[in-house]
Amino acid sequence: MEEKHKSRLKAEFSRLLEGRVIHVLDIPDDYKYMDPELVEQVEQSVASLLDLE
Template identity: 70%
Template sequence: MNLLFICSRNQWRSPTGEAVWRRVEGVEARSAGTSRNARRRVTLGDIRWADLVLVMEEKHASRLKAEFRQDLGHRPVHVLDIPDDYRFMDPELVELLESAVAPLIKAAQ
């Protein structure tokens, strides 16, 4: 299962998602951002690679759909509704990501 975590600048939230889920057997994880100033900007290759696209806010889903509409195809984009209130590996952020993503992985299997 390939998980792609997306936030704005790929600084705190999406790298935390990547770090948390890459430790899980049978899961590959990447992270990227939608902003031009992102540490690692989301690419078409990322979209094509992902089985699940997990965005932190609705605005990220909108940006992906605007830029990659055809390539997203029937690939689900899940909005996790996690605000930009956390630092990298903040325990509360880790807990939010674990509880939000686990059911989505289970449903996709």
């Protein structure tokens, strides 16, 4: 998700997202579904957010 996606979510679902944290991984939307490079980037980004490193 990029900042523009976060903005759209907040605009459309502001009431449901109130008080919730939305993390932007800053991974460009340039990959095909389950691209190994994309999976690796997501795993690394999420691991740091979850303190799995």
